[in-house]
Structures are given as structure tokens and as C-alpha cells.
Amino acid sequence: MDLIVAGTDTFFLLMGAILVLFMHAGFAFLEVGTVRHKNQVNALVKILTDFGVSTLAYFFIGYQVAYATGFLVGADQMMDGNGFALVKFFFLLTFAAAIPAIISGGIAERAKFWPMMVANVVIVALIYPLFEGMIWNGNFGFQQWIEDVTGAGFHDFAGSIVVHGMGGWLALTAVLLLGSRRGRVRDGRIISFAPSSIPFLALGAWILTVGWFGFNVMSAQAVEGISGLVAVNSLMAMVGGTLAALIIGRNDPGFIHNGPLAGLVAVCAGSDVFHPLGALATGLVAGGLFVWLFVWCSKQK
Structure with missing residues (x-):
């Protein structure tokens, strides 16, 4: 029975890893559809190369920093529990x-x-x-400190803060350091760059949306932890983000296809505890905030 459970959990998490891996194709096409034509190939190459570089960095260093474990052991040891530890690494790598x-x-x-x-x-x-280990592995006593101060630990089921927040904060820092894109300001006037390909942008958004259900639901990391609540909350947040972007963005296709992503980002952390109506409200707020902030930022030099 233990062998069956281990095998099932390994397969479950492997499917999650594959779904989230596929999301990287979504990142690629979303960026391809957004940048100018001359930079489309660069965007495609960059995302795939990013993944290769990230794999080596996480395998040799990052995973050990976060979870104090590595894979510089014999292959026979790695096969314990049907190789669950390896598949967990694959999932968290994505x-x-x-x-x-x-x-x-x-x-x-x-x-x-x-x-x-x-x-x-x-x-x-x-x-x-370092941040991942603090939140998801209790490193440096951070979670214990939060619990002592507030009475509860920091809850982030599927990475609203750990993954998307961290990525957003680093991206914002980089944008502030690098400044506007070349050609954005001409003769003191702000020039808007329209998406180069709405079909590619839409394809990327759809791939990300579908893969996100693996991102969220399979963050349980075991069949025993599968929750239909996580799936439906993800669905409702996606719908909320889409409709808010549709209405506030006045039918703009770029906003509409980014709206569901905003909703899904926002719901990750509490997708295992929200009521579906709460998830819908979260998606509505996130989709609206995305449009409002995008419009505001587009007016800044």
C-alpha cells in the first residue's frame, strides 16, 4: 500500500511539474505578443534559455539553500519513494x-x-x-516569529507572494534602474507601443491560464491533499479578473487576456481557504487593479 501511495503521489506531482513547465511556453508567447516585432525572436530564446540556466542554478545551489538537501548522492538513493524527492525538485524548479x-x-x-x-x-x-525557504520551509525561524507576533503563520499556499510577488518586486526594481524602453519618449511626448501580436498574446495567456490549475491544485504535493476548492477558487478568480479587465479596460483585448492572469496571481495564496465568492471578488479586484495601474504607469516617463 505504501508503494502505491508513493507512486501515485510521484505521478501526481510529476503531472503538476509538466503543467507548470508548459506555463513557460505561455510566458514566452505572452511576451512575444507584447514586444515589438524586431524583438520577438529574442523573447522566445530568452525564456527557454532562462529555464535552462535556472535549472542548473536551482539544482546545484538554490534547492539546497531553500531546503537543505541536494542530489549529489548515488542514483539508487534518489529512487526512494519512487523518486518522489526528484519530482518534488522538478515541481519546485518550475x-x-x-x-x-x-x-x-x-x-x-x-x-x-x-x-x-x-x-x-x-x-x-x-x-x-532564501525567501522561499523562509516561507515554505521555516528557515531562520521566520514563520515561528510571525506566528509568535500575530498568532498565525504566513500563509501562501501556491505562491502569490513567494513566486509572483518576488518576481514582481524584482522586475519593478529592474525597471526603475533601467528606465523606459528606447523610443518611449520622443520630443518630450510619451509614445505607446501597441502589442505586436494579439493572437500570440492570447495564446500565451491561455497556456498560462490552463497551466495555472497545475500550479495551484498540485501545490498540495500529494494526492491526499487534492482539493476541489482550490480548483474552483482558481476558476472563479480567473473569471473575475477577466470580467473586470473587460469592463474597466473597455473591451481592450490586451487587458482582457491579462485580466485572468491577474486574478490567478491574486488567488494563489489563499486558494485553499477562500470561499468561491471570495475568490471571485479577489479576481475582480485584481483585474481592475491591473488595468488601472497599467494605464497609470503608461502615462509615466
Whole structure:
């Protein structure tokens, strides 16, 4: 029976890892559809290379920093529990590699290729794992301190803060340091860059949306922990974000396809505890905030 449970859990988490891996194709096409035509190939190459660099950085350094364990042992030892530890690494790697993908979209058309790769190594090997370990592994006594102060630990079921927040904060820092895209301001006037391909942008958004159910539901990391509540909350937040972006964004296709992503980002942390109506409200607020902040930022030099 234990062998069956171990095998089932391993397969369950492997499917989650594959779904989240597929999300990186979504990141690629979302960025391709957003940047100008001359930078589309660069965006595709960058996302795939990011994943390769992130894999090595996380395998050799990052995973050990976060969870104080590694894989420099015999292959026979790695097969314990049907290789569950290896698949868990694969699953969490797809989360870690999402950080450079998020940053890539945030600083699109602003940074050179190789400096970005070097920065990604530092982020995935050290910066992200330190934060990840504090929240999801209790490193440095951080969770215990939060619980002592507030009466409850910091709850982030599927990475609203650990993954998406971290990626967003780093991307914002990079944007502030790098400044606007070249050609954004001409003769003192702000020039808007329209998405180069709505179909590619939409394809990326759909891939991310579908993969997100693996991101959220399979964060349980065991079949025993599967929750239909997480799935439905993810669905409701996605719908809320879409409809808010549709209405507030006045039918703009770029806003509409980013709206569900805003809702899904917002619901990750509490997707295992929200009521579906709460998840819907969360998605509505997130979708509306996305449109409002995008419009506000687009007016800044």
C-alpha cells in the first residue's frame, strides 16, 4: 500500500511539474505578443534559455539553500519513494524558473541578453531560495516569529507572494534602474507601443491560464491533499479578473487576456481557504487593479 501511495503521489506531482513547465511556453508567447516585432525572436530564446540556466542554478545551489538537501548522492538513493524527492525538485524548479520569466516580461526590450542570464543565476541560486525557504520551509525561524507576533503563520499556499510577488518586486526594481524602453519618449511626448501580436498574446495567456490549475491544485504535493476548492477558487478568480479587465479596460483585448492572469496571481495564496465568492471578488479586484495601474504607469516617463 505504501508503494502505491508513493507512486501515485510521484505521478501526481510529476503531472503538476509538466503543467507548470508548459506555463513557460505561455510566458514566452505572452511576451512575444507584447514586444515589438524586431524583438520577438529574442523573447522566445530568452525564456527557454532562462529555464535552462535556472535549472542548473536551482539544482546545484538554490534547492539546497531553500531546503537543505541536494542530489549529489548515488542514483539508487534518489529512487526512494519512487523518486518522489526528484519530482518534488522538478515541481519546485518550475516555480523558481518562473521568477526570471516574470522579470523578463517586466523588463522586455530594456536589457541585454547575457547580463540578464547572469542576474538570473544569482536570483534562482540565492535570492529566491532564501525567501522561499523562509516561507515554505521555516528557515531562520521566520514563520515561528510571525506566528509568535500575530498568532498565525504566513500563509501562501501556491505562491502569490513567494513566486509572483518576488518576481514582481524584482522586475519593478529592474525597471526603475533601467528606465523606459528606447523610443518611449520622443520630443518630450510619451509614445505607446501597441502589442505586436494579439493572437500570440492570447495564446500565451491561455497556456498560462490552463497551466495555472497545475500550479495551484498540485501545490498540495500529494494526492491526499487534492482539493476541489482550490480548483474552483482558481476558476472563479480567473473569471473575475477577466470580467473586470473587460469592463474597466473597455473591451481592450490586451487587458482582457491579462485580466485572468491577474486574478490567478491574486488567488494563489489563499486558494485553499477562500470561499468561491471570495475568490471571485479577489479576481475582480485584481483585474481592475491591473488595468488601472497599467494605464497609470503608461502615462509615466
